[in-house]
Amino acid sequence: MKELVVISGKGGTGKTSVLASFAALAENAVLADCDVDAADLHLVLSPEIRRREEFRSGREAVIRQTDCIGCGACLAHCRFEAVRRLTADGLRTAAGGSGASCLDCDFCERSCPVRNAVVVREMRESLGDGREAVFMIDPAACEGCGVCVRFCPVKAIDFPERLCGEWFVSDTRCGPMVHARLGIAAENSGKLVSTVRREARRIAEEQGRGLVLVDGPPGIGCPVIASVTGATLVLAVTEPTLSGRHDLERVLKLARHFDIPAMAAVNKADINPQAAGEIELFCREHGVGFAGRIPYDPAVTRAQLAGKSVVEMPRDSGAAGAIRDIWRGVLGRLEETGK
Numbered sequence: 110m111k112e113l114v115v116i117s118g119k120g121g122t123g124k125t126s127v128l129a130s131f132a133a134l135a136e137n138a139v140l141a142d143c144d145v146d147a148a149d150l151h152l153v154l155s156p157e158i159r160r161r162e163e164f165r166s167g168r169e170a171v172i173r174q175t176d177c178i179g180c181g182a183c184l185a186h187c188r189f190e191a192v193r194r195l196t197a198d199g200l201r202t203a204a205g206g207s208g209a210s211c212l213d214c215d216f217c218e219r220s221c222p223v224r225n226a227v228v229v230r231e232m233r234e235s236l237g238d239g240r241e242a243v244f245m246i247d248p249a250a251c252e253g254c255g256v257c258v259r260f261c262p263v264k265a266i267d268f269p270e271r272l273c274g275e276w277f278v279s280d281t282r283c284g285p286m287v288h289a290r291l292g293i294a295a296e297n298s299g300k301l302v303s304t305v306r307r308e309a310r311r312i313a314e315e316q317g318r319g320l321v322l323v324d325g326p327p328g329i330g331c332p333v334i335a336s337v338t339g340a341t342l343v344l345a346v347t348e349p350t351l352s353g354r355h356d357l358e359r360v361l362k363l364a365r366h367f368d369i370p371a372m373a374a375v376n377k378a379d380i381n382p383q384a385a386g387e388i389e390l391f392c393r394e395h396g397v398g399f400a401g402r403i404p405y406d407p408a409v410t411r412a413q414l415a416g417k418s419v420v421e422m423p424r425d426s427g428a429a430g431a432i433r434d435i436w437r438g439v440l441g442r443l444e445e446t447g448k
């Protein structure tokens with residue numbers, strides 16, 4: 110099985126548009142949207158979700174109000190100021206009074222759909238019992254270090270795995286697709302990327318599909334590393350600007366570091382032919398296969414508005430033709446590689 114990962118040094122280069130066209134051109138591929146921080150391949154491929162799984166990663170502390178004796182040890186030991194102290198006359202932060210005062214408006218209780226509503230109700234009941242203060246942990250501030258769990262004298266703090274998002278297995282007109290939604294401010298996107306890739310490979314093996322097409326994240330961080338390691342080939346999509354070239358160099362360096370064959374393509378190449386030429390020359394001088402230039406083409410936007418890739422539009426435009434050529438070059442390179 111071969112695995113092609115389309116990446117870019119930065120967001121907005123047209124990486125996903127290229128990948129969506131590849132998905133339409135490919136035969137017998139499994140698709141994986143590993144750009145989990147800002148997934149958007151689903152906007153073009155309109156997946157029909159067949160399976161939905163929770164993504165849990167890391168841990169978060171949750172105080173059981175019924176067991177807490179209000180000693181304040183958790184607040185004293187938390188280095189991330191994630192523990193809040195609620196008194197009858199207002200909400201104070203761990204810093205001791207710099208937080209906003211509670212207006213007793215009930216917004217938190219009414220707005221939080223699940224857990225915090227329960228926590229707040231328990232806290233109100235505790236305050237109603239005549240306790241001077243109750244403690245709660247702000248899930249957005251908790252780093253999951255576990256120190257409060259260790260220091261709580263009555264073991265009143267639970268430490269469950271944190272729900273960070275979901276991942277899905279879907280059907281699309283271009284084949285099966287694995288994709289995900291990372292929760293707001295949730296971390297460990299690298300682990301979610303690995304999960305999406307692993308599932309896509311599993312489906313490819315199970316269904317006898319010879320290719321996994323991966324829409325990788327932009328940049329060179331942990332999610333990118335998680336999306337390219339062990340891949341057959343990387344295609345880096347860039348734009349003809351100074352920053353585009355700089356970002357391309359970084360991402361190609363990353364591919365080289367992990368010993369992954371790489372190709373590069375320049376999108377909207379005709380808006381700056383000189384810069385596009387310099388990028389092409391750079392690739393040739395550094396042994397990177399130059400896949401081709403894609404012209405600026407309003408048909409790409411029209412295709413996006415229609416929920417299609419540009420190669421699926423009724424009439425082939427300049428970008429569609431260029432992407433078809435690039436696809437043929439990429440397929441040839443994939444066949445040359447041994448994996």
Ligand code: SF4
Binds near residue numbers: 170188190192254258
């Ligand atoms: S787990 Fe760590 S970060 Fe979270 S509330 Fe406890 S001490 Fe603070």
Ligand code: SF4
Binds near residue numbers: 180181183184
């Ligand atoms: S350390 Fe335990 S008992 Fe003390 S305030 Fe925190 S949760 Fe309650």
